[in-house]
Amino acid sequence: MPMPWTYRQATREWQAFLSDAQDAIGTPTDHSTFTAVEGTLRAFRNRLTPQQAIDFAQVLPAVLRALFVADWDLSTPPDPPGTRADWTRDAQSLRPRHNLAPDGVIAGTALALRKSVLRDDLDRVLHRLPPFAAEFWSTPGTDPATLGPRIV
Numbered sequence: 001m002p003m004p005w006t007y008r009q010a011t012r013e014w015q016a017f018l019s020d021a022q023d024a025i026g027t028p029t030d031h032s033t034f035t036a037v038e039g040t041l042r043a044f045r046n047r048l049t050p051q052q053a054i055d056f057a058q059v060l061p062a063v064l065r066a067l068f069v070a071d072w073d074l075s076t077p078p079d080p081p082g083t084r085a086d087w088t089r090d091a092q093s094l095r096p097r098h099n100l101a102p103d104g105v106i107a108g109t110a111l112a113l114r115k116s117v118l119r120d121d122l123d124r125v126l127h128r129l130p131p132f133a134a135e136f137w138s139t140p141g142t143d144p145a146t147l148g149p150r151i152v
Helices: 010-025 030-045 050-057 062-069 084-093 105-114 119-128 132-136
Strands: none
Touching (some): 010 030, 030 050, 030 105, 050 119, 105 119
16 A cells, blocks of 8 residues: 555645644744644544544544644543633633634634545544534635645
8 A cells, every 4th residue: 555645745734734724813923823723623622532533533634633632631531512612712721821823713723624634534524523523613604615635
């Protein structure tokens, strides 16, 4: 079997995602974008069981997958699903003295993520997760034709 694309092109995929995320979130630098994205991924992961989180991680590009599972305490039980306001507050709470994530951090990260993964793969896994997951990664008002990986 040939090496999977996501491993061979991990840097290109990551740079494309980070650029899309910076534009969508409105953060001033890639450093602030990184923190905003990491906070968003943790806000989502903290609401899943380990199996649900691993199922979700399987559809992520290599670097996002690594970031999604980094520094994970598996002994912590999942948080309640919460609301977009809860998710935003959680994303903004990561490294609060250095976190410049605006209130639209969840929506911006969702848009960048949907530009980085195959829609069918993401929708399939979201369908198996708790109902809040589809809302978390939704991008209402976005033309589906503009979504999907640019790096293929």
